[in-house]
Amino acid sequence: MTEEVTDQSAPExxxxxxxDSPLNGPGVAPDPAWFEQAADEPPYARHVLTTPxxxxxxxxxxxxxxxxxxxxxxxxVYTSIEQExxxxxTRAGLSDISPLTKIRLSGREVVTCLDRLLTRPVxxxxxxQSVRAVLCDGHGHVITEGVLFRLGDEEFRLVLRSSxxxxxxxxxxxxxxxxxxxxxxxAGLSLAGPMSDNVLALAGLEKPATLAKHHGAWVELxxxxxxxxxxxxxxxxxxxLWCDPADASIVWRRLLNVGQAVGLRPIGAAVRDxxxxxxxxxxxxxxxxxxxxxxxxxxxxxxxxxxxGGCVDLDRTVFNGQSALRKIAAxxxxxxxxxxxxxxxxxxxxxxxxxxxxxxxxxTSHAWSPMLQCTIALGLVEASALGAxxxxxxxxxxxxxxxxxxxxxxxxxxx
Amino acid sequence: xxxxxxxxxxxxxxxxxxGLVAAGYLxxxxxxxxVLDGAKxxxxxxxxxxxxxxxxxxxxxxxxxxxxxxxxxxxxxxxHGLVWATNDMVTVALDRDGKHIxxxxxxxxxxxxxxxxxxxxxxxxxxxxxxxxxxxxxxxxFLEKRMPDVSxxxxxxxxxxxxxxxxxxxxxxxxxxxxxxxxxxxxxLDRSLEGDLIKGALSLEATLGAAAGPHTPGTAFSYVxxxxxxxxxxxxxxxxxxxxxxxxxxxxxxxxxxxRIRLESPVREILxxxxxxxxxRLADGTVFEAPIVLSSVDPKTTCLDLVGARHFETxxxxxxxxxxxxxxxxxxxxxLEGLPTFxxxxxxxxxxxxxxxxxxxxxxxxxxxxxxxELTLEPVMEAVIPSYHDPRLAPMGHHVMSIIVPNVxxxxxxxxxxxxxxxxxxxxxxxxxxAPDLSDKIIAGEVLTPxxxxxxxxxxxxxxxxxxxxxxxxLAFRPVPGMANYEAGVRGLYLCGVxxxxxxxxxxxxxxxxxxxxxAAEKVx
Numbered sequence: 001m002t003e004e005v006t007d008q009s010a011p012e013x014x015x016x017x018x019x020d021s022p023l024n025g026p027g028v029a030p031d032p033a034w035f036e037q038a039a040d041e042p043p044y045a046r047h048v049l050t051t052p053x054x055x056x057x058x059x060x061x062x063x064x065x066x067x068x069x070x071x072x073x074x075x076x077v078y079t080s081i082e083q084e085x086x087x088x089x090t091r092a093g094l095s096d097i098s099p100l101t102k103i104r105l106s107g108r109e110v111v112t113c114l115d116r117l118l119t120r121p122v123x124x125x126x127x128x129q130s131v132r133a134v135l136c137d138g139h140g141h142v143i144t145e146g147v148l149f150r151l152g153d154e155e156f157r158l159v160l161r162s163s164x165x166x167x168x169x170x171x172x173x174x175x176x177x178x179x180x181x182x183x184x185x186x187a188g189l190s191l192a193g194p195m196s197d198n199v200l201a202l203a204g205l206e207k208p209a210t211l212a213k214h215h216g217a218w219v220e221l222x223x224x225x226x227x228x229x230x231x232x233x234x235x236x237x238x239x240x241l242w243c244d245p246a247d248a249s250i251v252w253r254r255l256l257n258v259g260q261a262v263g264l265r266p267i268g269a270a271v272r273d274x275x276x277x278x279x280x281x282x283x284x285x286x287x288x289x290x291x292x293x294x295x296x297x298x299x300x301x302x303x304x305x306x307x308x309g310g311c312v313d314l315d316r317t318v319f320n321g322q323s324a325l326r327k328i329a330a331x332x333x334x335x336x337x338x339x340x341x342x343x344x345x346x347x348x349x350x351x352x353x354x355x356x357x358x359x360x361x362x363x364t365s366h367a368w369s370p371m372l373q374c375t376i377a378l379g380l381v382e383a384s385a386l387g388a389x390x391x392x393x394x395x396x397x398x399x400x401x402x403x404x405x406x407x408x409x410x411x412x413x414x415x
Numbered sequence: 416x417x418x419x420x421x422x423x424x425x426x427x428x429x430x431x432x433x434g435l436v437a438a439g440y441l442x443x444x445x446x447x448x449x450v451l452d453g454a455k456x457x458x459x460x461x462x463x464x465x466x467x468x469x470x471x472x473x474x475x476x477x478x479x480x481x482x483x484x485x486x487x488x489x490x491x492x493x494x495h496g497l498v499w500a501t502n503d504m505v506t507v508a509l510d511r512d513g514k515h516i517x518x519x520x521x522x523x524x525x526x527x528x529x530x531x532x533x534x535x536x537x538x539x540x541x542x543x544x545x546x547x548x549x550x551x552x553x554x555x556x557f558l559e560k561r562m563p564d565v566s567x568x569x570x571x572x573x574x575x576x577x578x579x580x581x582x583x584x585x586x587x588x589x590x591x592x593x594x595x596x597x598x599x600x601x602x603x604l605d606r607s608l609e610g611d612l613i614k615g616a617l618s619l620e621a622t623l624g625a626a627a628g629p630h631t632p633g634t635a636f637s638y639v640x641x642x643x644x645x646x647x648x649x650x651x652x653x654x655x656x657x658x659x660x661x662x663x664x665x666x667x668x669x670x671x672x673x674x675r676i677r678l679e680s681p682v683r684e685i686l687x688x689x690x691x692x693x694x695x696r697l698a699d700g701t702v703f704e705a706p707i708v709l710s711s712v713d714p715k716t717t718c719l720d721l722v723g724a725r726h727f728e729t730x731x732x733x734x735x736x737x738x739x740x741x742x743x744x745x746x747x748x749x750x751l752e753g754l755p756t757f758x759x760x761x762x763x764x765x766x767x768x769x770x771x772x773x774x775x776x777x778x779x780x781x782x783x784x785x786x787x788x789e790l791t792l793e794p795v796m797e798a799v800i801p802s803y804h805d806p807r808l809a810p811m812g813h814h815v816m817s818i819i820v821p822n823v824x825x826x827x828x829x830x831x832x833x834x835x836x837x838x839x840x841x842x843x844x845x846x847x848x849x850a851p852d853l854s855d856k857i858i859a860g861e862v863l864t865p866x867x868x869x870x871x872x873x874x875x876x877x878x879x880x881x882x883x884x885x886x887x888x889x890l891a892f893r894p895v896p897g898m899a900n901y902e903a904g905v906r907g908l909y910l911c912g913v914x915x916x917x918x919x920x921x922x923x924x925x926x927x928x929x930x931x932x933x934x935a936a937e938k939v940x
Contacts, residue, residue, distance in 0.1 A: 109725075112725055113725070116725055116728075116729075117729075137729075137730065138728050138729065138730030138731070167729065170729050170732065170733055171729040171732075173719075173724050173732055173736065174719060174723055174724025174725055174732065175724070175725060317689060317690060317726075318690055318725075318726055318727065318728060319728070320728045320729050320730075321728065322728065323728070
């Protein structure tokens, strides 16, 4: 009874207080709707998300230029592309990669489950080793690709650019395996550039230089546990640091503070994109359509089309896409995602790739590479055109034919 | 082949009619075959057993309408004891006032009984039958052979096959057929006929055994499909000794051809190595080896439980795990000390298939009640008095009655322990509306509720067709796209149960076609 009484009186008192509020002026009753609780919002309804490093990034930003990445807001440019690029390729750059999807797979049959899920077997992977993971659908088309870390005998972490959780759940049916999207519990930082070892050393880590490529280890950074791995997609010396979201901004701040001495700078998504292109990495939804989002079956591509044939091991027990990939491997792929160097300052809005007079494909992403002093691009072309004697060219909007030089990926030699 | 051999050319899982037919054909082709079954007797759902001493009845399936003459001849079943008690049964739609509709090969009397309910139905029925016959003619060739696989290049082939036959029908029939495919049987019947009783009976035929009511989309096609299956068979009937005699003859024929049947040997696992089947492991650990394994277990259980999802690519696991298998049924078998008296019944009617479905509304209500987990107030049913044509099933002058009650919930409100008695009473009372002296003549009975059918035959809550017989799960889509050619995605493993094309009923065709697929594939490799 007493509770009811207080319940009734409480809003009235509240009204009295707000009536005197300077905002409303005397005697103006506030709209009761102001005090109503907002309707509960389901998590998937939210499209503007911030990473655990958002406040740090906002603090560093001098341009207020932001980019969207899987619903998260990340810095596009902190100061200027030139400065950031220069830092990344000559000293070191720090960036926020928290929007990546991280999925924890564990259980007694996690290895057999992954063997069926991915185009290559993972049983030989050592603890703390990582490998490029390609997921195909039943037609042998690439759904997505990412990096798979083995964290223990029966524990793996799959890092992808987009979730595809439904496919993973379906693929886990019939296996003794647990799947968990742990994206929200792990923040990611990328440290890249020739001086990144020095930055880590200044931060108190002596060992990282001995960490082999694609390997990882738990380290302590300023008293905080951080999983440090020699992975990344920008090429050169690079590390990724995975830590608790609560620790992320402290790790970020500490690295920036100690790294100042060697010229460490935060780098934004724009420079990351140039760097990944220099490294020849193709991205889902940019360079190729995921098998699930392709509007037309012909838009979906096999690993062979993407020149990821090295990630496919056909001769083993059944895996997703195996029977289709066997056929594709036998008949040869129809497309090829290849690298081009263009004699052009800005490739924005260029037309199709031509082979002789024939249209042979299109540019999927391009950027000016300051290191190479030319425009580099990834292009999806018909495989049959690769063997042709005619060179490739690109039609600009001005109607000019610009020669396109077929170039090996990665564009920048990895160090 | 000695009795304790563990290596064979082929293993057949399940000694039901399809498993035995498959074993017969494989043995006939010179293969050494073993049939493994967990039960104590052969037969699967086609078994004859005693209700009480001296009263025998087909425990589950009680009618055979689609068993082709060819299979009988190929396996020399008459030499192995198969004698038809009847294969010319009429279908009687029971009427409370004794104006029963009798569907038979005698067209004139058939039309007369239909006309008695609605005068305009005489001509309408003839037109309806003529059109149904056209559809049956269209579909029949597809049911007698293997379907092309629709997964890849087979899709265009299948489409072309159908398109050619559809084109031949002419524009009017084609339009009617295209309209029929997605229709409910209620829509089809309302378009064609007037009488409530005939519509009730036909809608019961179309939906029997499926989780569907007359208003469920797709049931019109189910009706046509059922009629096509009947057209392949030799008429509706049963052998002397009940449906169990069919499987016993099949077993004897298979054994005569050299196959071995090992009972009480439940298969626990189908062994797969490097994408190829190598044999099976029994629940007791015994391993049988063979490069070819045929499973008459339903496709879902075969693929996901016996083989394991890990041996299939994810899309196939998705397809298989989503096979619709629903529809609970109850079976009541009665021992009677004399024939129940039905008004206006003659010899022909007593020996017929009796349908109780006074109108489509009653059938629909029974389905709706089952969906809610309740028992309907007016059960619909299919009943047969097998001892009428096969007097040896019961002592002189006595009879047995076999009743299938569809649309019964698996989990009934209040539990079957409580509901079993009122349920049986309701069924008996319903029949008593037509044969008032029935309850006085019952001397023993056997009631198999859905949970009991589950325990004995494994299909309690999943329908008896190993996958509903709706258009999306028939022909080249049966059991799932990509497996229509009986190959179960693992080399050497074939599906041969009613879950495969051409589907449910005691037809033996899945077994025959599957064995042929296995033999053909072996020839190629």
